Amino acid sequence: MLDFLNALPGAVSQGLIWGIMAIGVYLTYKILDIADLTVDGSFCTGGAMFVVLFSQGVNIWLALLAAVGAGMLAGLVTGLLHTVCGIPAILAGILTQLGLWSVNLAIMSMKANVALNIINPDVLNRLLVSLRFVQDVGNGARPFYQHPIFVVGIFTLVIIGVLYWFFGTELGCSIRATGANQAMARAQGINTRRNQVLGLMISNGLVALSGALLSQYQGFADANMGRGAIVIGLAAVIIGEVIFAKVFHNFGLKLLAVSIGAILYYMVVQLVLSLKLMDSNYLKLLSAVVVAIFLSVPYWKGKYFSKPVKRGGVSRA
């Protein structure tokens, strides 16, 4: 148990970072009503882009921006495959994800992983977040505001704030309408195709930012780092929803719930690892099973446990 408590700040930090990705998943899955599998690829794209650029001496903010841009490009590809080429959204995402595998390796000069030289204090001190900082803040070597929980927490709040504003604008509302009812959206003059592409771009931009932050945090980017990201994202969305659905109705709070969902997910993962309940190899299986169960609950509820409808209601013409 002591292991677990010691590892908790790290788990929360990781959860917060993945939470940004989960917010991206929320945008496509909940708002656009598209299950976008691009994220498994674009997460790594963001990480790879960041590590490569940063290692070459590019300014950290520019490197982050480039990572976001690369993610948005991936979203653009999926969006165009779906809207212009008429490929079902799931398949479009899978195709982009597969293609990104090669692209990601190419970004990393055909290596399966590239590391940041964090042994060098100059490099380490330029970073915004790092696993090292967790310990450093813990033993007083760095001020509290360099703690990843604090830094990524600020990132998350700013992102939620911007998204809250954006989805309240005319354009943002039209994207929500696109996800809610395409026939209605088109009848109201909304270009649903453009909005789907735009939504996928925003989502994958966030996913790539999350990937960039994670590679910064762990000190390397890896070709496999995005594997199963969509499932983790869905898990965070579902956990957040299950716990906060009754209390959080505001859009901004719903996004916050997703972030908290991701944190809880990583705390559970950490607990499982710390207590050595199972080989870490089984974590992905556990995630898949948990998400499958939660996704099937509403369906089963509707099918077998629905309240009986009163007979003899309003007569139908």
Next chain:
Amino acid sequence: MLKIENIYKTFNAGTVNEKTALNGVSLHLNEGDFVTVIGGNGAGKSTLLNAVAGVWPVDEGSITIGGVDVTRLPEHKRAKYIGRVFQDPMMGTAATMQIEENLALAARRGKGRTLRSGITKAEREEYREMLKILDLGLEDRMTSKVGLLSGGQRQALTLLMASLVKPKLLLLDEHTAALDPKTAAKVLAATETIVQRDHLTTLMITHNMRDAIAHGNRLIMMYEGRVALDISGEEKKKLTVEDLLAKFGQATGSDEADDKLLLG
């Protein structure tokens, strides 16, 4: 206002399911015309409305609204000129969005969607007044999700949305068919009020011959993808259901009209 010139539409061309839904339809509507459309199942009524709305492109012919050729325009661009209410109450509104948000979306039909606020305070007051006219108590539930409303309430709301930005053309696709008789009558009355108030050029499909006769200044009957009957003016005013069936029989040489039209 609306000029439909000789349009054709065939679905599943070249397969066993080939169906010619529109077989050379021409129709001209003057400004302020309120045309009711009747016809049996598969006569091409809804297909005609969908062709005008631009749900898919027509195979041949042209469609002009208020002097603008919209034949090649995609659905969302035509929406600038057209207000629509669908048969399915679920189709015209976004269930997961609030009543006021749905209205705000409709208020921006035909305009660019910018980064300005999606709904302003002044708008909210405006919508509250408009909802009062519907007399369904919706003015007190403006932030409720539309998914919580009944079918009738949703159709009334859709009607309001369709006319919020005055359309050059209002398309009503059996918008009362899915409602119980009492609600249907209420929605139809609201339709009449709005159409008269704004002098809207309207195409209204209905399954109910009595409604088709009671409303509008012109009635057309479709049969096998064509306009089989077109009655307007004094003749329309004096029309009875019996007349209509007799005329339909003469026009098409078919006696299947009775069952198909009355029951359809």
